[in-house]
Amino acid sequence: MSPTLTDLCHYPIVQAPMAGGASCPQLAAAVSEAGGLGFLAAGYKTADGMYQEIKQVRGLTNQPFGVNLFMPQPEYADPAAVAVYGSQLAGEAAWYETQLGDPDGGRDDGFDAKLAILLDDPVPVVTFTFGCPGRDVLDSLARVGTLTGVTVTTPEEAQAAQWAGADAVCVQGIEAGGHQGTHRDNPEADGSGIGLIALITQVREAVQIPIIATGGLMRGGQLAAVLAAGADAGQFGTAFLVCPESGANLLHKQAMTNPLFVRTELTRAFSGRPARGLVNRFMREHGPYAPAAYPQIHHMTSTLRKAAAKAGDPQGMALWAGQGHRLARELPAGQLVEVLAAELAEAKDALGARGAA
Numbered sequence: 001m002s003p004t005l006t007d008l009c010h011y012p013i014v015q016a017p018m019a020g021g022a023s024c025p026q027l028a029a030a031v032s033e034a035g036g037l038g039f040l041a042a043g044y045k046t047a048d049g050m051y052q053e054i055k056q057v058r059g060l061t062n063q064p065f066g067v068n069l070f071m072p073q074p075e076y077a078d079p080a081a082v083a084v085y086g087s088q089l090a091g092e093a094a095w096y097e098t099q100l101g102d103p104d105g106g107r108d109d110g111f112d113a114k115l116a117i118l119l120d121d122p123v124p125v126v127t128f129t130f131g132c133p134g135r136d137v138l139d140s141l142a143r144v145g146t147l148t149g150v151t152v153t154t155p156e157e158a159q160a161a162q163w164a165g166a167d168a169v170c171v172q173g174i175e176a177g178g179h180q181g182t183h184r185d186n187p188e189a190d191g192s193g194i195g196l197i198a199l200i201t202q203v204r205e206a207v208q209i210p211i212i213a214t215g216g217l218m219r220g221g222q223l224a225a226v227l228a229a230g231a232d233a234g235q236f237g238t239a240f241l242v243c244p245e246s247g248a249n250l251l252h253k254q255a256m257t258n259p260l261f262v263r264t265e266l267t268r269a270f271s272g273r274p275a276r277g278l279v280n281r282f283m284r285e286h287g288p289y290a291p292a293a294y295p296q297i298h299h300m301t302s303t304l305r306k307a308a309a310k311a312g313d314p315q316g317m318a319l320w321a322g323q324g325h326r327l328a329r330e331l332p333a334g335q336l337v338e339v340l341a342a343e344l345a346e347a348k349d350a351l352g353a354r355g356a357a
């Protein structure tokens with residue numbers, strides 16, 4: 001029998017790909033070395049930047065790891081809405097003494113060039129976010145021995161991924177930090193996102209391929225819950241973001257457990273696509289009218305976010321975080337994998353004991 005994604009790691013613990021710097025080679029390698037599955041995020045990187053990171057991981061560990069790609073985005077953003085949002089951000093540019101970025105900074109995230117590298121020099125796992133690739137792409141990766149996964153947020157998206165030939169689905173609940181991997185951003189569906197347990201249960205009954213569950217997971221006990229609900233592994237983002245190996249900005253890491261930031265919300269303010277972050281000034285001020293225009297808004301605000309980080313101002317940064325952020329533990333990544341695995345074993349024992357009572 002050919003291996004499945006969860007055969008690649010000792011523990012059913014996947015470190016979420018986190019574009020923007022957090023899931024760097026050091027983090028991915030430390031997780032894989034400890035018996036989890038580490039991930040690199042190719043999003044926002046050049047194809048060569050992605051390749052350099054792959055080589056770095058290979059230099060740090062012989063264990064399997066994954067690479068996550070953003071799917072190219074369809075042409076649906078309204079240029080007029082992007083321009084209006086640009087004028088609404090003029091005060092931010094003046095405040096941070098910078099210019100807005102060029103909204104037309106690229107729509108496909110270098111997808112073809114990245115895929116060509118991954119076909120030429122294969123990695124164990126490739127997952128896709130913001131859409132589902134065609135069968136040709138998934139088949140070509142299968143032919144070079146790569147296992148594939150697609151992020152889904154509804155049972156319908158999971159069925160599309162299975163039909164296209166994906167080896168697994170990464171089932172992302174509404175609790176998740178960072179972007180929702182919804183295949184098509186639809187403002188009319190705002191507020192209808194599905195919680196992780198409810199979503200796993202529906203996806204489990206809709207498809208037969210393995211499920212990696214993600215969104216709000218911070219403890220091994222929660223991992224036990226998603227495994228019981230039908231998942232094959234759990235994927236942790238925010239939990240690993242605060243690890244010393246993570247490349248996330250220090251202000252971002254510190255904000256996770258800072259009592260000033262108590263709530264998370266989904267917002268289009270930073271990127272033009274719903275993403276969950278700690279509620280800060282930028283989100284409060286611009287979230288209510290930010291248009292659905294990804295990645296145009298991402299490109300436009302990138303200079304603002306960089307300037308805010310440089311100025312040491314978390315109120316202007318995208319502080320992506322899942323709903324469990326207050327449970328973040330600043331442990332070395334390998335140790336966090338061990339702790340999560342021990343908590344999982346404890347939760348299974350406790351359930352067994354209760355079942356026997």
Ligand SMILES: Cc1cc2nc3c(=O)[nH]c(=O)nc-3n(C[C@H](O)[C@H](O)[C@H](O)COP(=O)(O)O)c2cc1C
Nearest residue numbers: 016018019041129176177178215216237238320322
């Ligand atoms: C900072 C950050 C960046 C992220 N970047 C990506 C990404 O590049 N690709 C992706 O598929 N998911 C990305 N995500 C979403 C994660 O894969 C995962 O769904 C999420 O972290 C799970 O929720 P949690 O943070 O509560 O664990 C990101 C999440 C965070 C927090």
